[in-house]
Amino acid sequence: MFGYYLMLGVRSLRRNPYLTVLMVLTLAIGVAASVSTLTILHVMSGDPIPAKSERLFVPFIDNGARNGYVPGSEPIDMQSTYQDAMNLLRIAPAERGVAMFATGMPVEPPRAGSAPFQAYGLAPTRAFFAMFDVPFRYGQPWSEEDEARGANVVILNRTVAEKMFGEANPVGQRLRMGGEPFTVVGVLGDWNPMPRYYKLIGSGPATGEEFMIPLATAVRKELQPYGSVNCSQARDPGYASLLASECTWIQLWFETRSGADRADLQSALENYASEQRKLGRLPRLAPVELYDVMAWMEKQKVVGNDTRLSAWLAFGFLALCLVNTVGLLLAKFSARAAEVGVRRALGASKRDIFRQFLIETGVVGLAGGVLGLGLAVGALALIGMQSKDMAAVARMDWQMLALTFVLSIAAALIAGLLPTWRACQVTPAIQLKSQ
Template structure:
């Protein structure tokens, strides 16, 4: 009977076409508004690296002074000093380790027809590429020896490589940066996770891909300009050397461990902070913490309250559309009272009438879903025109694609419950006498 009722539902779309079109459009607009905003929220809050997000860990220390300190208050700063970053790199803890140092530097192309470019990149260790699943289009990451001696080597981002060298392989080419010739050893393929979870503090959360990657030791040796935030709880002397020796926090650190090693790493960090306190550091005696990727994004409130409020407002608009759809369905089903009376007189039960009209309502919801999907793509396209960062979020995956139809049909069925119930209450005798 479902197939028969479905055919009746498709045919009913051609009855009173203006009323049907109005219902489908009302439902589609509500679905498009809610799905487009929900898609943005979904892309912002989704797990950016689901295969290992629980194994990538950020340590947090509180190395601030005792002055103006209130015990139990979260320091909020998720970066660390050069002293701690260096110690953690040498610790051998975890399967892999990396520092993330945001760098800004002018880059001089080998081509004479191109001027010097203002570029931004990262000072990292070679483990960075394996830890965050960075794909390499050409070449490879630098060696451990390059890390240790701070070699003048770099991995270019794909966009920058194509800008400088077109489609040719640039491995072995030299580019001048920070007053030194850097040798290109690799080219990263398209990789720009949104949000940029590996460098959220002091960085552009939904910004463009990095132009280059160089060894962390190289960035330190060249005293590279910092592209990011820095927090100093006490005064320090001017100069890069004093920055390295200070308690200023400006570097991000990541560990990669196995799932079972998190508690072991936490114990080691507790021991490390204990040793540093004996040296006169970590005077606040605050507990250190570990955050995996999703915990860190939650702590830093990557998805703000304004984004969540937008979704609630969009679903409020969908509820308003449903109220209008209920009124239109009541009008449509009321006009078929005579038909319902005849069917009831011929032996159809109220349950069968309810099923028939509910299936017809689902057909309306399906039509609204198709139109809503088209409108959703249009809305996301308009949002994407606001900038490259928004464009990366304004895209619909298969999960949201399926949800569009589910939401549309569910909304139509919800709106159709009252009109369908009213249709079941038609008294056959009264309708037959009125004919």
Template sequence: MFKYYFLLGVRSLRRNPALTALMVLTLAVGVAASVSTLTILQVMSSDPIPHKSSRLLVPLLDNGPLKGYSPGNKAEDNQMTYRDAMNLLASKQGVRRVVISGIADNIEPERADMPVMEVAGLATSSDYFAMFETPFLYGAPWTEAEDKAATGVIVLSRLQSEKMYGKTNPLGKHLRLHGNDFQIVGVLDTWNPVPRYTHLINGSGGSFNGEEGIFIPFATAVRMEFGQSGSVTCRDNVTPGFQGFLDSECTWLQFWFETKTESDRQDLQNYLNAYANEQRKLGRLPRNAPNKLFNVMEWMDNLSIVRSDSKLSVWLSFGFLLLCLVNTVGLLLAKFSVRASEVGVRRALGATRAEIFKQFLIETAVVGLAGGLLGLPLSFLGMRIIADQSAGLSVVPGMDWMMLGITFLLSVSASVLAGLLPTWRACQVTPALQLKSQ
């Protein structure tokens, strides 16, 4: 009987076409608003590297002054000093360690016909590429030995490489950066994790957009005295000169550990606590604040990557869907009320209330299916509008298969829910009264 009732539901769409179109459109708009905002939120809050996110850890040491500090306050700064970063880099804790600093400068290509280009990127350590599993189009990362020697080597993004060399392999070529000669040893393939969990602080383009154009060894950036591209927090007087800046308590670096197993996190925490105690003996870290470790998801939460207004938008969109359902209930009541005589005849011929209920409920599900089909393109349009309003969301991918299924499920479920009252009312028709009125 289901197939028969389903076909009846399809045919019923042609009855009162204006009323049917209004119901379908009402459901489609409500579902599209809900699904588009839910999709954006799901992308913003998703785990960008789920198979190892619990093993990628960000350490946080509070080196702020004691004045004005109250125990239990959240750390005012989420970056690290040069001294701490170098000590942790040399600690041999975990299986990989990465220091990150933003850089921005001008590139002078070898070709005389190429103009000087502004470029932003990272000064980092060789473990960066293996830790974050970056794909390579050409070449490979620089080595740990080149890290220690502060060699003039560089890795380009695919986009930056194609701007300068087209589709050709640029390995071995040289360019000038910050007035120094660099040799190209690698070119990354397209790699745009969303969110940009590797560089959430000071990342050019925001947390969901943009990419790094170049990568150079951090030790090389220090040797060549590259300027810092990003926020720098200095709470005390700094000795003049670049070395004075390195020796200061200014925070400007980001740091990552990768552990072999998730259970190694406690061992790393114990090391971090012991390290902080040793630094306090040297007169540093006066606040004696807890030393923290954040995995990828905790780090994004600490930095409030998903803002409260994004969550509020989802709740508001579902509130709008509820309003659409109320309107759909009224429209279904109007549609089913004109079919009272049909229900009376069916009841007189022996149809049970259960059969009538089943028939009308399947008809409402057909309306929901039609609403889902219309809601799908409206959902894509909604996501496009949201992305156009925010440059940071312009790279948010489209709807995946799970969200596609949710669109139809939500539409059908919403229509069935809206149809419960009208369907129940239709089943209460008294056959004798309807037959006398004919």
């Protein structure tokens, strides 16, 4: 019977085309508004590295001044000092540790006639690529020897590599960065996670890091950090003073072998903090904190209240569209009271009528889902045109694609419950007498 009722539902779409178009359009607009905002929320709040998000940790040791500090208050900055980062990389019981900071340099392409440009990149330690599962199109990470001596080696992203070298493999080629020759050792594959969970503090291009060089190289060249630098105490001018200061500007990550090793890492951090307090540092006596990926994203408010509010408003608009759809379905089904009366007189039960009309509303929902999907894709495209950051998150995956149809059909079925129930209450005798 389902196939028969489905055929009736498809035919009913042509019975009153204007009313059908109005219902489908109303439902599609509500679904498109909800799905487009929910898609952005889904991308921003999803687990960016599910295979190991419970094994990646950001430590926070508060080194701020005691003056004006209120215990329990939110810190101004949650990065690390250079000295803490280097010390913790040596002593922390972790499978991998990464220290990094954002920076930039002028780049001179090797092609004759190509204009120099300012590039923005990242200066991490070598474990960065294994820790965050970074794919390579060509080459590989720099060697441990290159890192130890702060060699002039660079890894380019795909866009910059093609801009300077075309489609050819540029590994081994040289270019000038910051006035010095650098050797290309690798080209990143398609890797631009959104949100950029590994570097939430600070800014950078929406297309991802344009280059990466060893942290030791950036320090040797005295490259300035691009992003947040917070100094709780006055320091002398000069780069050496920055390295030895209490200024926080290094982002630090650790990867453990399993989530159960978190306690060992926490204990090591607390022991380190205790030793530093004996040396007269860390005057706030704040507890040492450790955040996994999802907790870190929550702490940094990757999904803000504005995004959540937009999602709630979109679903409120969907509810308003459903109210209108209920009215349209009531009008549609009321006009078929005579048909229902005849069917009931011929032996159809209320359950049969209810099933038939509910399947018909499901057909309306399916049509609304198809149209809503097109409208949602168009809405996301318009949102993505606002900025490169929005373009990176305004993209629909297969989960949201499936949700579009599920939401549309479910919304139609919910909207059809009252009209369908009203249709089942038709009295056959009254309808037959009026014919």
